[in-house]
Amino acid sequence: MTTSVARAARRNRWAVPALVLALVAVPFVLGTFEVSLATTALIFAVLAMSLDLLVGYTGLVSLGHAAFFGFGGYVAAYTAIHLTGNLLVVLPVVAAGTALLAVVLGFLALRTTGVYFLMLTLAFGQMLFGLAVKWTPVTGGSDGLAGVPAPFVGIGPMSYAFTGRVRFYYLVVVAVLALGWFLIRVVGSPFGHALVGIKDNEERLASLGYDTWRYKMAAYVLAGVVAGVVGALFVFFNRHAAPENLFWVVSGEVLLMVIIGGAGTMYGPALGAVLVRLFESYVSSYTDRWQTLLGLLFVAFVLFAPGGIVGVIRRRRNRGRAPG
Template sequence: MTSLLANFRRWQFWLTLIGLIALVIYPNVASSYLISLLTEVFVFAIFAMSLDLLLGYSGLSSFGHAAFFGLGGYILGFVARNWTANMFITLPIVLIGSALGALIIGFFALRTSGLSFLMFTLAASQMFFGIAIKWTAVTGGSDGLSGIPRPTIGVGDTVYRFGTGFQFYFVALIFFLIAFWLMRQLVHSPFGRALIGIKSNEARMKALGYNTWRYKMMAFTLAGVFAGLSGYLFAYFNRHVSPETFYWTTSGQVMIMVIIGGAGSLTGPALGAVLVRLLPSYVSSYTERWHAIMGLVFILFVLFAPQGIIGLLKKVGRVSNSPNEP
């Protein structure tokens, strides 16, 4: 008997195709509330996968990934309110802005490793939060920036405006697919393999002649860019950006998505995003204490299933396979 996973791979193409068609049909049959729910899932899936690049592939435990999520949102808010909401202009600005932010933070953060790295990134994101609260003239203080216009695309006078939630759903879907594909290519490339090598044994990679610092810096910057992209979409989606996007609970939430889903698999964190963003809309109608429940579920995974949902699935596949193994 072939394992569940091998079967899955054979049917992967068809599954993907069916999934894509379902995602395109979905907004035509779902209510506007359900459409916005899934839009949010796409945005957070990008965010979670970007953290997975660090946590799961490079072994860099960043506890302040919200820094770049917030940065992307605030840059968009500032540009869109003061200049234009045209994505041809806002997208490059946000990508370059988050890359610069990640380069600067990474330059200092990567002087440390392990737990100091974790503490530094957490502190850095809280500094962004503090600045967002206090520097009212630019960031709008604790109110944030509201009234962000809907995104447009186009050149000159021919401009298309994504004016409804239905239309923005497709924007988010396309960005999600592109980001997923790009990150997948990345982790399967020689560059990604080298990152995995650095994660498991940095000294050996150094001895093999790899400039590990440069690899980690690249990974940190790319993760920052993808996180910035998700923050950018989130700000367009809400038409508002608030200091909470920088707050440790945002970093915490995305960390929970990665760990519950299963670090080092990209699909896992995306699944984690589905779970963490969809569940509260069902659970919180019963209980106010969603954060505590999320924290509890998270702790249970850390204690009993550190490989996450993907790890559990693999285990199931292996168990059903084991009687035939020599």
């Protein structure tokens, strides 16, 4: 065990510095289109990681993750338009709002497991979408909330505004690295191991004295808050909160990113998110049927490689080094 961990650490020693360097370099070597693409890809990478906390680690397959992503965006837009675009105010408000939503929805959805949980999260998500479309005075209806000001960070007289694509990109890089590091620490902690225990056998963990309901609720709230925060970043990126961000298609797409990348690995879903965004961006310039192609790709993974890309790589590697 220890040797394989040590080997992995040695192999991946340069992975994090190389990743940071590559992310910092993007605006220097690529054009504005690519910077925008990288911004949304990174946002979705963290969104997929937050869903992986539920799907891959806790065994709670949610098809309503867009609820938190979209809701966080609306809270951010509303706060920024009516109060302030100061991220030191907006992000705590978003975190508190999505946490509250997650507690309410989790209180009901976590009474069920398996496919019932999936159905309920899907239904809750679509209800929130319906509310966003219909409750025009607050949400702007199907137009959403436009005219979101540029975010800034300000303490007293000092402030720094994230105007322009490049500045915003670096804001997202910092947020994504921080949230990604946080999620990876969470799944490596005793709390994370308890979640995996719940996924494998909830009764056994409960009989060991764990209050599994609390653990599941904590995971659900945590995943919701992270999704809400990146949803806020997405709205600041577009300067517009749209009801489409709450739509089931977004939930489905994030789930697809998690499965294609490899559920239960954290970096797999991040990879899956980046690849799917790249696929959408480049394939859609060749054909309007990219969604069909993506769906076929997804079905192929589900049928033939349910462990995702990371699962395929791991199997290859283990086969190469058979009787270890």
